[in-house]
Amino acid sequence: MRILSAILLSLALVACGQEAPPPAQPAAEAQTIVERIEAAEAAGAPFEFASELDQIAAEYVRLALLFGTIDANYVDAYHGPASWRQAAAATSHELEDAPQERLFVIAAEIDRLIQAIDDLEFADDGEAFRAVQLLKTVRALAVRFNVVAGKPVSFDEEVAGIYDVAPPSYDLSQYDAVLAEIDALLPGEGSTAERVDAFRNSLAIPQDKLQAVFDRAIAECRTRTAAHFDLPDGEHFRMEFVNDKPWSGYNYYQGGFESLIQINTDFPIIIDRAVDLGCHEGYPGHHVWNLFIEEELVNGRGWIEYTVNPLFGPFGPMAEGSGNYGIELAFPGDEKINFEREVLFPMAGLDPALADKLDALNALTGKLSHATNEVSRRYLDGVLDRAEAAAMMQKYYLASAEKSAQRLRFVDTYRAYVINYNIGQDIVRSYVEAGDDPWGRFRRILTAPLTASDIQEDMAAR
Ligand SMILES: [Zn+2]
Numbered sequence: 001m002r003i004l005s006a007i008l009l010s011l012a013l014v015a016c017g018q019e020a021p022p023p024a025q026p027a028a029e030a031q032t033i034v035e036r037i038e039a040a041e042a043a044g045a046p047f048e049f050a051s052e053l054d055q056i057a058a059e060y061v062r063l064a065l066l067f068g069t070i071d072a073n074y075v076d077a078y079h080g081p082a083s084w085r086q087a088a089a090a091t092s093h094e095l096e097d098a099p100q101e102r103l104f105v106i107a108a109e110i111d112r113l114i115q116a117i118d119d120l121e122f123a124d125d126g127e128a129f130r131a132v133q134l135l136k137t138v139r140a141l142a143v144r145f146n147v148v149a150g151k152p153v154s155f156d157e158e159v160a161g162i163y164d165v166a167p168p169s170y171d172l173s174q175y176d177a178v179l180a181e182i183d184a185l186l187p188g189e190g191s192t193a194e195r196v197d198a199f200r201n202s203l204a205i206p207q208d209k210l211q212a213v214f215d216r217a218i219a220e221c222r223t224r225t226a227a228h229f230d231l232p233d234g235e236h237f238r239m240e241f242v243n244d245k246p247w248s249g250y251n252y253y254q255g256g257f258e259s260l261i262q263i264n265t266d267f268p269i270i271i272d273r274a275v276d277l278g279c280h281e282g283y284p285g286h287h288v289w290n291l292f293i294e295e296e297l298v299n300g301r302g303w304i305e306y307t308v309n310p311l312f313g314p315f316g317p318m319a320e321g322s323g324n325y326g327i328e329l330a331f332p333g334d335e336k337i338n339f340e341r342e343v344l345f346p347m348a349g350l351d352p353a354l355a356d357k358l359d360a361l362n363a364l365t366g367k368l369s370h371a372t373n374e375v376s377r378r379y380l381d382g383v384l385d386r387a388e389a390a391a392m393m394q395k396y397y398l399a400s401a402e403k404s405a406q407r408l409r410f411v412d413t414y415r416a417y418v419i420n421y422n423i424g425q426d427i428v429r430s431y432v433e434a435g436d437d438p439w440g441r442f443r444r445i446l447t448a449p450l451t452a453s454d455i456q457e458d459m460a461a462r
Helices: 033-042 052-068 082-094 099-118 125-148 155-163 172-185 192-201 207-226 272-282 286-300 316-330 335-348 352-380 386-397 401-432 438-447 452-460
Strands: 075-078 236-242 249-255 258-264 308-310
Touching: 033 082, 033 286, 052 075, 052 082, 052 099, 052 125, 052 308, 075 249, 099 125, 125 155, 125 308, 155 316, 155 352, 155 401, 172 192, 172 352, 172 386, 192 352, 192 386, 207 236, 207 272, 207 316, 207 335, 249 272, 249 286, 258 272, 258 286, 272 286, 272 316, 272 335, 286 316, 286 438, 316 401, 316 438, 335 352, 352 386, 352 401, 386 401, 401 438, 401 452
Parallel strands: 236 258
Antiparallel strands: 075 308, 249 258
16 A cells, blocks of 8 residues: 655654564453553553554554644544553653654654554555544644644645645635625624624623523434434533633543533623524534534444544534534534524523524524634635734634624634534535435545545546
């Protein structure tokens, strides 16, 4: 298999020695791959993997954890052996006073793994598919490494190299007609962004009703998802309201079918966000995706690489795309706005007569989402300075200056990750709606697991 690309690092000078582990006997009662590894290690012997690919996959996990010590956002979730995380922390700590050497060690290991995967020969197509997905993940790490190491990496290089998506091109003038429609929908004083912000703020959930409204919305998202998916026993999440974050919500998957979902209350939380976040972060979004991965890929197939969910990796468009598309999957047609009007607006003490205008506004602002990709591209590539980017972000994001600045802070932190929300949603939608059984197709994306180019190839072959 020769599938190396030009993304290879040039830094690989330091070899990382790996000793072959002696055989170990797993404990009889241990079931999952993680439990068997932990049992072997507890017995004082490194675990012996069944195949070379399994071994390389485990080395990727260790590398991801080590890289996560210098890129705090890289490891979105980890539910593998706890000792591996401790080992990564210890290695990183040893090299704390030699940060350049630490980078060399990581770069060399990235190169070594890419080469090792490239040299593999496969028993069957399933193993080859698994290896290709792992290779995409390691190559994505190589690109992210370059960002963290301070090398110039363009927006388009990140989009293609990390997220496995062909870079889009945008003519911003195509959004003028949508902006004009929004302007007409909400007439009055001030800029369009100010009027949109004021209208949305008039539909904020009062602080003392936040918990109840969210609980109700999440329960509805869960019921609708559980009607199509067998969720594992004991799955649950905790929800916290937090402040001072660059995002509006975040799911920290804890492993063991448990999530911690944080909702940012820096800005008023508008009524439509309850179902949005309940679906996106919870059901059938991130929480469900993570538990499918743990249940099917890790526990079911023993694919140890999926004990790490790298934020900057080829499954990003599927993660955010399924989170966003999951809203319309669970609430097709008018079902979301009807549920909000009939159930959530009264709970929050809001006027249900305003629901239709909110729905019309959201249909229009949804069309502007891709414009913020272009703002992010120009900002990250240095075409726009921060003030120019902030003004342009406000124009297309249609929020207050403060909330638009929060969005730019998101771009500072996560960079080209922004494309995953809208381009990912488009890709997930295109696949799900191309056949019967939408929930089954949605699940297949997450558990195959497919990346953007897999789906685009599948669609092109039709
Ligand atoms: Zn998300």
